[in-house]
Amino acid sequence: xxxxxxxxxxxxxxxxxxxxxxxAQTDMTRVIALNDSALLxxxxxxxxxxxLEDAVRILTDEYEVSDDVxxxxxxxxxxxxxxxxxxx
Amino acid sequence: MAEVxxxxxxxxxxxTGTDSLQRALSLPGMAEFLAPDGExxxxxALDEPISxxxxxxxxxxxxxxxxxxxxxxTDDEGSYYYAFGRHGLLRYNPCHPYRVDLSPMADPSVxxxxxxxxxxxxxxxxxxxxxxxxxxVCNGRAVxxxxxxxxxxxxxxxLWLENIGDTHLLNDDSPIVRYADGDVxxxxxxxxxxxxCYHQERYPIAGLLRLEQRPENTxxxxxxxxxxxxxxxxxxxxxARDERCLDLLVQFISNVLQHVPAYRMGxxxxxxxxxxxxxxxxx
Numbered sequence: 001x002x003x004x005x006x007x008x009x010x011x012x013x014x015x016x017x018x019x020x021x022x023x024a025q026t027d028m029t030r031v032i033a034l035n036d037s038a039l040l041x042x043x044x045x046x047x048x049x050x051x052l053e054d055a056v057r058i059l060t061d062e063y064e065v066s067d068d069v070x071x072x073x074x075x076x077x078x079x080x081x082x083x084x085x086x087x088x
Numbered sequence: 089m090a091e092v093x094x095x096x097x098x099x100x101x102x103x104t105g106t107d108s109l110q111r112a113l114s115l116p117g118m119a120e121f122l123a124p125d126g127e128x129x130x131x132x133a134l135d136e137p138i139s140x141x142x143x144x145x146x147x148x149x150x151x152x153x154x155x156x157x158x159x160x161x162t163d164d165e166g167s168y169y170y171a172f173g174r175h176g177l178l179r180y181n182p183c184h185p186y187r188v189d190l191s192p193m194a195d196p197s198v199x200x201x202x203x204x205x206x207x208x209x210x211x212x213x214x215x216x217x218x219x220x221x222x223x224x225v226c227n228g229r230a231v232x233x234x235x236x237x238x239x240x241x242x243x244x245x246x247l248w249l250e251n252i253g254d255t256h257l258l259n260d261d262s263p264i265v266r267y268a269d270g271d272v273x274x275x276x277x278x279x280x281x282x283x284x285c286y287h288q289e290r291y292p293i294a295g296l297l298r299l300e301q302r303p304e305n306t307x308x309x310x311x312x313x314x315x316x317x318x319x320x321x322x323x324x325x326x327x328a329r330d331e332r333c334l335d336l337l338v339q340f341i342s343n344v345l346q347h348v349p350a351y352r353m354g355x356x357x358x359x360x361x362x363x364x365x366x367x368x369x370x371x
Contacts, residue, residue, distance in 0.1 A: 010335070011342065012313070012316050012342045012345065013345050013346055015316075019338065021328050021334075029321065029325075029328050031320065033313045
């Protein structure tokens with residue numbers, strides 16, 4: 001999997017957000033907020049192919065958590081990112 | 089070729105042109121913003137020929153109550169175009185005057201949009217953005233009511249006028265918010281929807297009020313992310329369709345939200361709603 005190359009993280013008063021414009025025909029935009037862990041994964045993984053285990057290693061390097069806890073968290077994070085079109 | 093100077097949102101705007109210039113000056117509200125003396129920040133050239141190059145479509149929308157289909161796009165050279173079919177074309181390039189090339193038969197609503205979008209596009213790098221809202225001023229400070237069409241923005245500001253002293257309406261559709269030198273102000277504009285309310289005035293902003301119709305009156309202050317989501321959809325949609333514009337827009341919203349509190353209000357169309365928002369924003 002890969003981080004969606006078309007997204008851009010922007011800073012709003014210290015919060016990290018992604019603004020996703022809708023289709024050209026609609027008025028809708030979506031705003032997605034990234035928590036610290038999602039931002040960590042984004043920064044470490046943008047621009048390259050990666051697997052779940054890459055994300056697990058990034059979390060265990062940063063936080064004092066076991067592999068099992070990191071794997072569970074990474075799955076949840078990556079699922080959320082996929083649902084919000086942050087992964088391709 | 090004639091020229092006229094307007095002052096909108098503190099920006100000196102030199103309009104040049106022939107037929108379209110005359111028609112522009114006869115649009116409701118424009119005369120209130122004539123200001124012959126002063127510096128020029130922006131140049132809008134009406135009646136200038138434009139040829140439409142190959143563009144990437146960013147956004148499609150209607151104006152004139154759905155009667156005129158409009159397209160917004162960008163070319164490879166960093167220019168943006170609006171196309172209105174037989175009514176004409178607009179071109180914005182950050183390095184050149186805003187160009188307007190409308191047919192003599194163009195609908196007045198296209199000319200109104202042309203001038204509004206000229207301010208929206210070329211004002212953005214200067215920290216000036218039209219915000220879809222109804223704005224009431226009380227004791228020298230403004231409250232901006234935001235919300236989708238039909239949520240009661242104008243109703244809520246009218247309830248302030250009827251129930252709270254020392255109030256007046258600044259604008260009922262598209263005032264301009266300007267961030268400059270660490271200060272946020274809202275300005276009246278020549279674009280006020282169906283309400284003829286055109287004031288060459290500016291005020292500090294007491295708060296943004298995102299309205300929703302609810303069976304009871306409630307109000308709460310929003311955190312940063314919710315405040316962003318409340319304000320961003322009220323800014324010109326075209327600006328969110330392009331990376332460079334969106335960079336500037338997000339920076340602008342971030343600057344505004346550092347200085348202005350935002351609230352979400354569920355409201356009924358009654359006096360208590362106006363008193364609740366007044367007592368919360370102006371205790």
